[in-house]
Amino acid sequence: MRTLFHYPLCPYSRKIRMLLAEKNLEFSLQFEPVWRKRPEFLDINPAGKVPVLIDHENQVIMDSGVISEYLEEAYPGQNFIGKAIAARAETRRIVAWFDDVFFNEVTKQIVFEKTMKRQFSLGEPNSNVIREGISYMHQHFDYLSWLIERRHWVAGETFSLADMAGAAHISTLDYINHVPWEEYPEIKEWYSRIKCRPSFRGLLNDQVPGIIPPVHYWDLDF
Amino acid sequence: MRTLFHYPLCPYSRKIRMLLAEKNLEFSLQFEPVWRKRPEFLDINPAGKVPVLIDHENQVIMDSGVISEYLEEAYPGQNFIGKAIAARAETRRIVAWFDDVFFNEVTKQIVFEKTMKRQFSLGEPNSNVIREGISYMHQHFDYLSWLIERRHWVAGETFSLADMAGAAHISTLDYINHVPWEEYPEIKEWYSRIKCRPSFRGLLNDQVPGIIPPVHYWDLDF
Incomplete structure (x- = not known):
C-alpha cells in the first residue's frame, strides 16, 4: 500500500495529499511526529522531514518538490504542472x-x-x-x-x-x-x-x- | 542574448552557471548585488533573489530549481537529471x-x-x-x-x-x-x-x- 508520512499542519504534506487525491492515487496517511526524531523514521529519511512517500515496490521518495515531479512522471494521466x-x-x-x-x-x-x-x-x-x-x-x-x-x-x-x-x-x-x-x-x-x-x-x-x-x-x- | 543574474558566491547561481555551460548554452553574467534591493531588479523578480535567467524572447525564469527543470525541458539535448x-x-x-x-x-x-x-x-x-x-x-x-x-x-x-x-x-x-x-x-x-x-x-x-x-x-x- 502506498503510504505518506506527514503531520497534520505541514503545508508540504498537504500539497502532496491534494496531488495524490487529484490523481486518484490511493494512499494511507502515517502520522510522523518529526520533532521526536524517531530512529525508525531517520532510517527512512536522514533529513528527518516530511512528507515522505513510500510508493509501490517500496520506492521511497522524499521532499515535496521531488515527490510532485515524481508523481507527475510516474502517473502522467492528468497533468498538474502544465503542458507548454x-x-x-x-x-x-x-x-x-x-x-x-x-x-x-x-x-x-x-x-x-x-x-x-x-x-x-x-x-x-x-x-x-x-x-x-x-x-x-x-x-x-x-x-x-x-x-x-x-x-x-x-x-x-x-x-x-x-x-x-x-x-x-x-x-x-x-x-x-x-x-x-x-x-x-x-x-x-x-x-x-x-x-x-x-x-x-x-x-x-x-x-x-x-x-x-x-x-x-x-x-x-x- | 541570454543573461543570468547572479552574485559570485551564490551556490544556486553557480549550479545554474555549470548547467548552462554543460549544455553549451552561451550566456552573459550580470552581477546583481541583491542586498541593495535595486528597484529595477525587484521589477524582474519581486522575491529579490538570484539566480534569474532571461532566456531568448525575454522569457524570465527565476529560482534555481525552476531554472534547472526549465533548461532540461527547453534544451533536452543532453540530460542532467536522468532517464528512468x-x-x-x-x-x-x-x-x-x-x-x-x-x-x-x-x-x-x-x-x-x-x-x-x-x-x-x-x-x-x-x-x-x-x-x-x-x-x-x-x-x-x-x-x-x-x-x-x-x-x-x-x-x-x-x-x-x-x-x-x-x-x-x-x-x-x-x-x-x-x-x-x-x-x-x-x-x-x-x-x-x-x-x-x-x-x-x-x-x-x-x-x-x-x-x-x-x-x-x-x-x-x-
Missing part, C-alpha cells in the same frame, strides 16, 4: 514562491510560531515574529490577489500544483483563524473553489490536539 | 538535500556568515554559528563520502545536476578555505573530477572583493 514549457516554468515558479518565500515569511512566522514551536522544544511563541509574519502576509496577499484578478487559477487558466501549494499554506493559516478573508475577496473566492474539490476533504478533517479551528474552516460555503 | 523515473527522483533528492539541508546547515552558517552577512547589513559574523556549521559539515561530509564510495557520481553512474549542486556549495566553502580536504579523500577525488570540467572554469575565475581564495582553489591538480 513556459507554463510549466510559471507553475513551478509559483509553487517555489509559496514553498520558499511565503513559507519562510508567513507560514513559519505565524503557524509554526503559534502551534509547532513548543513541540519542537524551541521555546515560547514570540509575538514580534508573529507580527512580522502578519505584515508579510498582507504584502503577499496583495500579490496573490493581483494574480487571481488576472487569471482564473494562480498559475494560469487551469487548476495546477501552484493552486494546491497555495491552498496548502493558506489552509494552515485558516486552521488557526489567521486569514483576514473579508479584506481579500478574490483570495476567498479562489480558496472556496479549491475547498469544494473532493481532494481537499482529507485536509479539512485533520485534527490538531489542543487547537480547535474556527467554524468556517470546515464550511464549504463560508 | 527512479533515477530522476534520486537526482532531484540529492539536489534538494544540497540546496535545502546542506545550504541551511553548512553553506549559510559558514560562507554566508563569514562573507555575506555584513553586506546584507545583518551584523557581524557569529563564531557560534560558524562552529555549528563546521560540525554539520563533518556530519554531511560523512554522508557524502558514503555516497561517493558506492557510486561513481553522487546520484548514480553518470554526472548529473546533483554533482553540480554539490560542487556549487563546496566550491564556495573552498573559496574561503573551509574544506578539510585531507580528511575526505573520496570527496576530494570526486570534486577534482568536476573541477577539471570546462563548465567549472567560470566559477574558478570569480573574484570576491576583499577575499582572496587559497592557492589550491584554482589548482586543477590540488
Whole structure:
C-alpha cells in the first residue's frame, strides 16, 4: 500500500495529499511526529522531514518538490504542472514562491510560531515574529490577489500544483483563524473553489490536539 | 542574448552557471548585488533573489530549481537529471538535500556568515554559528563520502545536476578555505573530477572583493 508520512499542519504534506487525491492515487496517511526524531523514521529519511512517500515496490521518495515531479512522471494521466514549457516554468515558479518565500515569511512566522514551536522544544511563541509574519502576509496577499484578478487559477487558466501549494499554506493559516478573508475577496473566492474539490476533504478533517479551528474552516460555503 | 543574474558566491547561481555551460548554452553574467534591493531588479523578480535567467524572447525564469527543470525541458539535448523515473527522483533528492539541508546547515552558517552577512547589513559574523556549521559539515561530509564510495557520481553512474549542486556549495566553502580536504579523500577525488570540467572554469575565475581564495582553489591538480 502506498503510504505518506506527514503531520497534520505541514503545508508540504498537504500539497502532496491534494496531488495524490487529484490523481486518484490511493494512499494511507502515517502520522510522523518529526520533532521526536524517531530512529525508525531517520532510517527512512536522514533529513528527518516530511512528507515522505513510500510508493509501490517500496520506492521511497522524499521532499515535496521531488515527490510532485515524481508523481507527475510516474502517473502522467492528468497533468498538474502544465503542458507548454513556459507554463510549466510559471507553475513551478509559483509553487517555489509559496514553498520558499511565503513559507519562510508567513507560514513559519505565524503557524509554526503559534502551534509547532513548543513541540519542537524551541521555546515560547514570540509575538514580534508573529507580527512580522502578519505584515508579510498582507504584502503577499496583495500579490496573490493581483494574480487571481488576472487569471482564473494562480498559475494560469487551469487548476495546477501552484493552486494546491497555495491552498496548502493558506489552509494552515485558516486552521488557526489567521486569514483576514473579508479584506481579500478574490483570495476567498479562489480558496472556496479549491475547498469544494473532493481532494481537499482529507485536509479539512485533520485534527490538531489542543487547537480547535474556527467554524468556517470546515464550511464549504463560508 | 541570454543573461543570468547572479552574485559570485551564490551556490544556486553557480549550479545554474555549470548547467548552462554543460549544455553549451552561451550566456552573459550580470552581477546583481541583491542586498541593495535595486528597484529595477525587484521589477524582474519581486522575491529579490538570484539566480534569474532571461532566456531568448525575454522569457524570465527565476529560482534555481525552476531554472534547472526549465533548461532540461527547453534544451533536452543532453540530460542532467536522468532517464528512468527512479533515477530522476534520486537526482532531484540529492539536489534538494544540497540546496535545502546542506545550504541551511553548512553553506549559510559558514560562507554566508563569514562573507555575506555584513553586506546584507545583518551584523557581524557569529563564531557560534560558524562552529555549528563546521560540525554539520563533518556530519554531511560523512554522508557524502558514503555516497561517493558506492557510486561513481553522487546520484548514480553518470554526472548529473546533483554533482553540480554539490560542487556549487563546496566550491564556495573552498573559496574561503573551509574544506578539510585531507580528511575526505573520496570527496576530494570526486570534486577534482568536476573541477577539471570546462563548465567549472567560470566559477574558478570569480573574484570576491576583499577575499582572496587559497592557492589550491584554482589548482586543477590540488
